[in-house]
Amino acid sequence: MEFTRITEKASKYNHLEKMTVNELLTNINNEDKTVPDAVEKSIPQIEALVEQTVPKLKNGGRLFYLGAGTSGRLGIVDASECPPTFGVSHDLVIGLIAGGDNAIRKAVEFAEDSTDQGWKDLETYHISENDVVVGIAASGTTPYVIGALQKCNENNIITGCITCNEGSPLAETAQFPIVVTVGPEFVTGSSRMKAGTAQKLVLNMISTTTMIQLGRVKGNKMVDMQLSNNKLVDRGTRMVMEELNINREKAAELLKQHGNVRNAINNYGA
Numbered sequence: 217m218e219f220t221r222i223t224e225k226a227s228k229y230n231h232l233e234k235m236t237v238n239e240l241l242t243n244i245n246n247e248d249k250t251v252p253d254a255v256e257k258s259i260p261q262i263e264a265l266v267e268q269t270v271p272k273l274k275n276g277g278r279l280f281y282l283g284a285g286t287s288g289r290l291g292i293v294d295a296s297e298c299p300p301t302f303g304v305s306h307d308l309v310i311g312l313i314a315g316g317d318n319a320i321r322k323a324v325e326f327a328e329d330s331t332d333q334g335w336k337d338l339e340t341y342h343i344s345e346n347d348v349v350v351g352i353a354a355s356g357t358t359p360y361v362i363g364a365l366q367k368c369n370e371n372n373i374i375t376g377c378i379t380c381n382e383g384s385p386l387a388e389t390a391q392f393p394i395v396v397t398v399g400p401e402f403v404t405g406s407s408r409m410k411a412g413t414a415q416k417l418v419l420n421m422i423s424t425t426t427m428i429q430l431g432r433v434k435g436n437k438m439v440d441m442q443l444s445n446n447k448l449v450d451r452g453t454r455m456v457m458e459e460l461n462i463n464r465e466k467a468a469e470l471l472k473q474h475g476n477v478r479n480a481i482n483n484y485g486a
Contacts, residue, residue, distance in 0.1 A: 219383040219384055219385070220381075220383075221355060221381050221384075222380070222381055222382075222397060222399055223354050223355055223380050223398075223400070223401065223405065223407045223411055224404075224405050225400040225404070226400060227401060227402055227404045228400060229243055229402060232403065244402050244409070247402050247409070247410055248409075248410065248413060250398065250399070250410070251396075251398055251414050254396050254397055254398045254399075254414060255396050255418060255421075257396075258394050258395060258396050258418070261392070261393065261394040261395065262394055262418060262422065265348075265350070265392040265394060266421075266425050268348060268374050268392060269348045269374075269376075269422070269426050270430065272346060272347065273308065273348075273426065274430065275346065277344075277346035278307060278308055278309070278341075278346075278348070279295075279308065279309045279347070279348050279350070279422075280311075280312060280341070280348065280349045280350065281294065281295055281310070281311045281312065282312050282338070282350065282351050282360075282364050282365075283311075283312075283314070283351065283353060283361060284314035284315070284319075284327065284328030284353065284358050285313075285319075285323065285328065286407065286408040286412050287352040287353050287354055287361075287415060288311070288312070288313030288314055288319065288352065289313060290352065290412060290415050290419060291312070291313070291350075292311030292312075292313055292320060293416075293419075294311065294416075294419040294422075294423050295309040295310055295311035296311065298423055299442065300441060300442045300444055300448075301427075301441055302427040302430075302432040302433075302438065302440050303440030303441060303442060303476060303478075304427070304430075304432065304440075309423060310341065312334075312338070314330070314358075314360040314361075315327030315328075316337075327360065328359065328360045328361075329359050329360070330359060330363070331359045331360070331363030333363075334351075334361055334363050334364025334365075334367075335367040335368075337364070338364055338367075338368070343371075343373060344371075344373070345372045345373050345374075347373055347374075348373070348374045349364065349365065349373055349374070349375050349376070350375070350376040350377060350378065350422070351364065351375065351376070351378075351386055351390060352377070352378045352379075352415055352419075353377070353378075353379055353384075353386050354379060354380045354381070354407035354411035354412070355379070355380075355381060355384065355407065356377075356379035356380070356381040356384020356386035356387055357384060358386070361377070361386060362385055362386050362389050365377065365386070365389045365390055369389070374391060374392070375391045376392040376393065376394065377389070377390035377392075377393050377394060378414075378415050378418050378419070379393065379394070379395055380395070380396055380397060380410075380411040380414060380415075381397075396411075396414040396418060398410040398411055398413075398414050434478065434481075437455050437459075437477065439476070439477040439478040439481070440476060440477070441476070443471070443476065449468075449471070452471050452476070452477045453467045453471055454467075456470055456471055456477055456480045456481060460484050462484075467480070470483075470484060
């Protein structure tokens with residue numbers, strides 16, 4: 217099948233500058249409503265990647281997200297939220313972006329065009345076949361990401377990807393591709409919109425499902441979350457109260473003593 221960048225196709229809407237604010241918001245929202253349905257069609261692909269990821273992480277491996285621009289930033293967001301949410305090490309899920317940390321806030325010109333830099337960035341983490349690397353690129357054509365995944369494949373490292381263009385070079389390179397076809401953007405080519413939303417949803421699914429499979433959730437609670445602010449301390453206290461059927465004062469005391477919800481519950485009465 218000939219590769220066509222659907223993410224670059226012309227918007228179904230025209231003369232946007234002539235629309236009212238309400239018309240703009242309504243039309244953007246109508247387009248956004250299509251994204252979850254597109255993600256649903258990709259669940260078997262997401263499942264295949266997660267099934268590969270969980271055993272690697274159980275055996276001491278790591279999950280890397282690699283991207284440029286919006287895609288890179290989304291990977292970093294997902295990776296950075298794993299430690300506070302699930303109490304895992306900052307070294308378990310790692311997000312890398314073309315151009316380095318400076319590119320998180322400001323675009324670094326032509327950083328994504330290097331076919332070698334992605335692999336070099338991974339090498340600084342002593343990447344090995346114990347790890348999993350997921351390339352993120354809405355277009356599916358980013359050299360920084362494709363080059364890195366090609367080297368990973370050569371070195372027997374499991375590769376996945378999240379892209380929004382079927383038949384793209386990235387989807388053809390990854391061993392476990394996830395392709396979410398969301399169609400043309402409301403503003404032609406602005407893949408931070410529907411494509412970015414789709415990537416965020418898939419990243420949520422990958423990390424959350426993986427962490428649950430790793431035992432980082434009990435029932436439906438984040439029992440390993442970091443107690444890094446008063447809101448989370450209060451949430452943790454209520455979780456201990458509910459689980460052990462004790463009053464707030466006793467729950468708060470246990471939480472302070474043991475440092476997190478799981479330990480407070482497991483050590484109650486010990």
